[in-house]
Amino acid sequence: MTAESFAPSYTATNKASSCLYSSSIDPLEQTKKQLQKMSSASEFDQDEEILYKKLIMKPASALKEELKSLRLQTKGRKPDLARRLVEYYMENNQIDDDEEEEEVMDMQVVTPEWNEGDDENIQPLRKFAKLPISKTAGYALAKANFLTPTPIQESALPLLSKDKESLILHAETGSGKTLTYLLPITERLWREDESEDIEGGYALILTPTRELAAQVAGIASVLAPPGSVRLVSNPTNLVRDNYEDRERSEGDFGGRFDNVVGGRKGTKIIVGSAKSIMLSLFGSSKLIPPTSKPEAKKFMADVSYLVLDEVDRLLNIKTGRGKTSKYYKKHDKPAAILTSTIAKFTLGQAQIVAASATVGRPLRRELARVLGLAPDECPRVVRATGSVEGTSTRPITTPGSLTHYAVPCDGSTSGSLLTTAAFVAKALPKIDGRGRKILFVVTKACGIQLKDAIGALKHFNVKPEPKALLDVLEADGTDRLMENHRRVTGAAGLGERSANVAFDEKDGYLLVTGEDTVRGIHLDQLDTVVVVGRPTTPDEYIHIAGRAGRAGAAGSVVNIIQYEKANALASWEGQLGISFIPMDESEIGSIQ
Structure with a gap:
């Protein structure tokens, strides 16, 4: 998310014109100051972006409390909450001077020794978390837009x-x-x-x-x-x-x-x-x-x-x-x-x-x-808050930007469970005109082989064509495993988009994997996780669901669960601090 995607409710030009009519301030001097501010509009945008990135890393509950204290609307997803706070603070000029100075100091740059192929428009960071870093790390972080x-x-x-x-x-x-x-x-x-x-x-x-x-x-x-x-x-x-x-x-x-x-x-x-x-x-x-x-x-x-x-x-x-x-x-x-x-x-x-x-x-x-x-x-x-064990009671849970759905079904046989899962995957609507990027996770409890899951998806003509995650990662054999991972995830190491993305952006992708292999895997801009069966433990659910909603991005987790296990899944709500929204198969088209 960049600063351009959430413009403030007023512009520097509007501020300049309004100040010309101030009776308590010299109009000529005030106009001069405003023009100086307008000449550094890019710095103004950078302040917005820095503030947004800092806010988006806070828990959604903390953002809602902050909005509530300011008597602002607290409804919406996490990115909306952060954007609302950015607009408020920028409009009211309520950025702490010391904090702003510290952020600017951390963002100081140096001229690197450019290698062939480097983008000369990217300036490397000199510090990260207040620590000096090498030119290589500074360039990589700046290229990946990891500014704070x-x-x-x-x-x-x-x-x-x-x-x-x-x-x-x-x-x-x-x-x-x-x-x-x-x-x-x-x-x-x-x-x-x-x-x-x-x-x-x-x-x-x-x-x-x-x-x-x-x-x-x-x-x-x-x-x-x-x-x-x-x-x-x-x-x-x-x-x-x-x-x-x-x-x-x-x-x-x-x-x-x-x-x-x-x-x-x-x-x-x-x-x-x-x-x-x-x-x-x-x-x-x-x-x-x-x-x-x-x-x-x-x-x-x-x-x-x-x-x-x-x-x-x-x-x-x-x-x-x-x-x-x-x-x-x-x-x-x-x-x-x-x-x-x-x-x-x-x-x-x-x-x-x-x-x-x-x-x-x-x-x-x-x-x-x-x-x-x-x-x-x-x-x-x-x-994340700097606390150590014994001083914080807030458990770590799934990202606050995720929405969790539960689709109960007749899962008396693996075939009926797979049939429902296939129809759900097929009915998921597009996002902004493009195909969804879906990770289809088969849990151990449902006892379904990956090849059977892929076969069922193909049988019902689910698009895009389902592929096994591990097969895609190892498409050329294990001797190029690292390169394949970069290509599949669309990330050249730090999250920046690769020039050789493995999937068509318009069609999206559908990758199938098991509960055991999903840990830690990052997939570029993954927006939907479909979970077939109930994961082994609530902790395991955190790791499965957390493949989407990374770094504050919005995402959905759709759980296909047997009727008899639906209550058991719902019992995790208090422990995970989330709510599962019950949904019928006919309502899948409304998922965002």
Whole structure:
């Protein structure tokens, strides 16, 4: 959303003309001042945009309270609420001078050393979250229009960068957690590249799926020095400096190790699924570890920064009490084994960063156990407001810009459930004359195979043609996984539109995936999520629904649910802080 899309209710010209008739102010002097303001109209628009971006990151409830205190209309979606506040504050000139000065200071720019193909009209940021950043990061953020930090970035970046503190990042989906944990790593590498002082150490980023790993690696490759990022999608030797043995999945973005642990050049950021990394270092009963034992030990001892993205999926979290618990302490997940080993080999000196939209006490207890710490010594939780665990009672939920619908149906068989889901997907209306961008999520509880879901959608001639998300991401094979992810998501690492978008903008897209693979995946301008069946837990619903409504964008979540499970879904309303709007199949055309 840009400043042009919400013009103020009056213009600088109107202000100038009205001031000519003021009896208490010299008309000539006042006209001169107004003309000066008119000459810097672009700066005025920038103030609007900065204020809007800051407001849109607040919870919808906070925006409504602010509007209520100003006696303004509180109805509407989150973007409308933020726009209403922008108009009010700009019209009444109620921007705090100190805050405005601080924003302008953060937006100061420098002339970069332009590379071939760079857009000379884009000026890189010099600071982000009040921290100096490299020209590469400044240019990437400016190009992606990430001009101001989100609340979680503003809260956590100083702690991660200056204090090098281990943290748990707890913020809603689409709030910028990935950029929050990546910037301190990539900026450290740039400092090493420009200085004789070597801080050394590797950054290891673990994700639950290789698709999410490809997404994270794509963002890291935009921010980091060339050749310093390596995507590991299959077990491979992590430290051997041999291009012939280098895994095919690295493609054009893969780096290499220089065999000098802690050196400035070569691969320093390793991103992969926890399973692939563990098999690379430890092997299994059927696989000899590609990385020799001495090399593996040295590698883990030199990990200085460990990230657990979607940490609640990476660790075994106790979800019940006594005999009903689904927690099996005997069988640690790969991420738990890697984390405990790295903590042991680094003597607890590695900086640990865990991130998720769903963080609770069971997770903190499990993370503390894995790190070999007492429960009260677990890394503290930082939320978007800067609060830590124990000082805030507001739970993280789905983005406030989402609207949630429930379509009860006869789901006595998988066929009847799929039939209803297909008709709902087919009946969804276009948005502003273009096809919808839909993510069709099949939950585990409904027991439907993805191929059957795609077959049913094709049988009922649902358009655009349904495709499996993972098939699209890996269309050319795993050796170009990172490039494919950028192409499919329409994002070259940081959210800016790619020149090679995989889908026709007019037709939209319909991608089908399962509950297990949806975590963390970003799809460009996704506006609708269709959920077939009830997700496993309310936390899982947060992650599924949160694929849409990212960064304040409007979106819809349509739940196709069996009659007998409709009440169970509705029981989550209080816990999630949302309302499910009941809807009949015949009413689908009214969904915005």
